[in-house]
Amino acid sequence: MSGDLEGRVLVLGDSVPTNFLNDLRTAGLEVRNPPGSFPPAILDEGEFRDQLQGCRACLLGGDEIATASVLQAAAPELRVVSFLGVGYESFVDAEAAAKLGIKVTNTPGVLSDSVAEFTVGLVLDAWRRISEFVTLGHAAAQVKRHDLRGHRVGIVGLGAIGTRIVEILTRGFEAEVAYFSRTRRPGIEEELGIAFRPLDRLVREVDCLIVMVPETAATVGMIDRETFAGREPDSRLIRVNTSRADVVEPDGLSWAIDTGRVESAWFDGFYRVPSAITEALEKRPEVEVSPHVASLTYEARDAMAERAVGSLLNLLRGGEDEYVVN
């Protein structure tokens, strides 16, 4: 089938290794990278629209957002947007794409180990203050912490990544885990010995809260002051999340830290739209933020790129693809 396709593919972001781009070229496609610096700057809406002109497909691996307006301008040539990652909802208006006949794909499953392992690493870092100790050495305060074994960890979201996190925490660390999810998962409850809790009760009862849900209209701000208010003052929850920061409402989190309901909050990725509140929150000593790197492993990125390129080629060839989301 090689050399059977023609047309241009816009590749955004720097996460697609050269060998996978060569798969596109072998198939007959022209690869277009936006001009500019390395690492590539993030295109704004107008630049994205310009670059996408005349392209048949887009590998969306950067932080650009394919709005309805961007997609509209690229139709009808544009057939496929292959998103590298799981939470496409924040980056592609999949509904607008569907109306224009543009297929959107994502790459679920392949990130689970990478993100779950990083998340557990953040939990241990927050739980035992490892980064403080290795940064300060002798100057670090010798503050006693707690074992993780036997302590109560709550997780919000039990998708592929959340489930992998729970496997590590229960099988490896023998922590007591409870979860909240839109959909109850009795099979996983039984297999891993975890209990379902309504969100407010979960947040009230645990020592450590992991948030692992995609950012959607329904999840932005879903954990807010009211959710934290059920906790006792000075009960000192440790919160970690490696899904989008915006799932936790920043004003409510600040209040919870001020009142001792939350001891510290560690997350992977800054708030999407900075404000005075989010910037002040991110600068607090109780808050640590890593720059959205939980999936930054060779294994995850290669698997994402391979799958996204595979979906793109399947669809341009007129076939079906199991990773279409719209």
Next chain:
Amino acid sequence: MSGDLEGRVLVLGDSVPTNFLNDLRTAGLEVRNPPGSFPPAILDEGEFRDQLQGCRACLLGGDEIATASVLQAAAPELRVVSFLGVGYESFVDAEAAAKLGIKVTNTPGVLSDSVAEFTVGLVLDAWRRISEFVTLGHAAAQVKRHDLRGHRVGIVGLGAIGTRIVEILTRGFEAEVAYFSRTRRPGIEEELGIAFRPLDRLVREVDCLIVMVPETAATVGMIDRETFAGREPDSRLIRVNTSRADVVEPDGLSWAIDTGRVESAWFDGFYRVPSAITEALEKRPEVEVSPHVASLTYEARDAMAERAVGSLLNLLRGGEDEYVVN
């Protein structure tokens, strides 16, 4: 039996909570803390000798060293030295104590969760550069790392702590683990699916090396330039240890980092006797050191104190104690 004992107990270090000291007082003993600052300064040999005069027992929870000379001066009043921790070999001359009729005890087992969890946290920190990411935020280089699942982790030492580390790594993370130990442990090999390797081969073959042996005359410097030499240059081993730094010969480690055989080394506790070589090594960007805090949890410290006090009381009452090491 309360109030049945008399005499003084010297308590060193700040890791024995008040309630356990009260157990000593209830038994009729006088508790002596060395005078001075909080946290307590470390007594030198002369100060230790002075403080120990007239004491029947010592709870050794600081960094003081009970040398033959210190013990000699305290005999025959001194009957028991209860060491808080496992690796007493670095802190008590147990052989000299035995000759003087002084029993030495330690507290094995109770530290396993605390130290094992911290060690796995250090592995993840080294493996994914978590502390670098949370410290530098946006400014951190976006360098791809690797998943832990499926990668090869070697561990030197398979005591209670080492075994717990391997449980977490195999059951939780599904890493491929091999080990070296003086004594082969076929039961654990089978239960956890791990392979025994001679030390040189282990160091040659793995991606991450965890060192977890007590510091003894036999283990100081046991991993040296020759051990690392079997690795390919630029093979970039990640080494983590939370037993004593001195198990790895510092000059050999520097050479291994210079030649790319070791990518980075993370350990919990500085080299015992600083030298120009160890200080330069500890300042390298490839080396991170936390200040010997792997066992710093309430659970571990309380259990250690409870056990050490229990052994001390058993022995002063003339009973047997299962934690006598000499």
